[in-house]
Amino acid sequence: MPANFKAELVGCFGQPVAENPTGAMQEAAFEALGLNWRYLTVEVKPGDLGNAMLGARAFGMQGVNLTIPHKVSVIPYLDETAPDAAIIGAVNTVRREGDKLIGENTDGKGFLCGMRTDAGVDPKGKRAVVLGAGGAARAIVTELALAGASDVLVVNRFVERGEPMAAELAASTKAPIRFQAWQGYYPVPADADILVNATSIGLYPNSDAMPPVDLSAANPRMLVCDAVFNPPETRLIATARQQGLPVLDGLAMLVYQGAIGFELWTQEQAPEQVMKQALRRALGLLG
Ligand code: NDP
Numbered sequence: 001m002p003a004n005f006k007a008e009l010v011g012c013f014g015q016p017v018a019e020n021p022t023g024a025m026q027e028a029a030f031e032a033l034g035l036n037w038r039y040l041t042v043e044v045k046p047g048d049l050g051n052a053m054l055g056a057r058a059f060g061m062q063g064v065n066l067t068i069p070h071k072v073s074v075i076p077y078l079d080e081t082a083p084d085a086a087i088i089g090a091v092n093t094v095r096r097e098g099d100k101l102i103g104e105n106t107d108g109k110g111f112l113c114g115m116r117t118d119a120g121v122d123p124k125g126k127r128a129v130v131l132g133a134g135g136a137a138r139a140i141v142t143e144l145a146l147a148g149a150s151d152v153l154v155v156n157r158f159v160e161r162g163e164p165m166a167a168e169l170a171a172s173t174k175a176p177i178r179f180q181a182w183q184g185y186y187p188v189p190a191d192a193d194i195l196v197n198a199t200s201i202g203l204y205p206n207s208d209a210m211p212p213v214d215l216s217a218a219n220p221r222m223l224v225c226d227a228v229f230n231p232p233e234t235r236l237i238a239t240a241r242q243q244g245l246p247v248l249d250g251l252a253m254l255v256y257q258g259a260i261g262f263e264l265w266t267q268e269q270a271p272e273q274v275m276k277q278a279l280r281r282a283l284g285l286l287g
Pocket residue numbers: 107131132133134135136137156157158161162198199200201203227228229250251253254255257
């Protein structure tokens with residue numbers, strides 16, 4: 001076989017980006033499969049995103065992840081946007097198809113994959129409550145709705161953000177998505193099958209914070225999920241666990257959104273356990 005010293009390139013554009021652990025997880029997956037691919041974690045200022053995307057094209061990069069603050073502003077630089085990413089209105093993964101750059105959103109899909117694979121719960125026909133109305137909530141609500149959840153209730157502090165989001169996503173997914181304002185302690189209803197914290201409450205360094213929810217009436221089989229992955233054992237997850245409720249932490253969403261990205265880029269099956277382990281190591285969670 002002739003020598004081939006050319007690596008395929010993917011990466012992440014964001015600001016700040018230095019603490020983003022995705023590269024460790026993707027590089028471990030490339031190594032496990034013997035792929036000569038590299039993942040570059042690149043700090044890109046908001047005003048430089050257009051040039052960075054031109055650079056990605058010029059370098060023939062196979063794809064990029066976008067993180068804060070580029071998930072929405074990248075869309076004009078793409079050739080196409082996948083239907084669910086268009087509904088969500090944000091792109092976290094770009095893949096190359098020939099000369100075209102296509103925008104995808106794997107955040108909500110990664111969340112659903114974690115729910116199915118690690119918690120054994122299929123959202124079809126389930127009643128879900130999602131706390132929050134930011135980017136993570138939009139992605140999770142959209143994918144729960146598209147996966148056939150029978151009811152998705154968005155609960156958010158600021159009505160002016162949550163109410164239009166729920167109405168807009170209900171119209172675009174044609175699914176039953178409702179809104180409720182969050183005032184004081186939110187009593188999680190007994191008929192909820194899934195509760196998701198998609199707010200940033202509990203995120204490091206405010207790891208002692210707990211979303212003000214009252215779980216006393218919760219169905220004992222209700223799955224409690226957190227999008228916050230740093231720390232993975234949030235106070236919400238710990239409280240639910242103590243109460244005997246099944247739980248799913250934010251690492252699952254992070255690993256599976258990366259695994260879906262890996263498969264979109266390489267067309268190979270992602271080594272999920274390798275990626276999980278690499279992520280735990282990168283976050284200092286291994287002993
Ligand atoms: P945004 O900043 O877009 O949204 C934050 C949300 O949190 C808003 O709905 C906001 O409500 C709510 N919120 C923040 N503080 C409070 C508070 N004190 N009381 C009530 N509501 C509050 O963030 P993202 O959606 O991008 O991210 C949310 C979380 O999800 C973060 O912790 C992030 O790390 C995590 N995430 C995890 C991923 C994973 O793979 N595991 C992927 C993406 C995100 P309001 O509208 O009222 O201000």
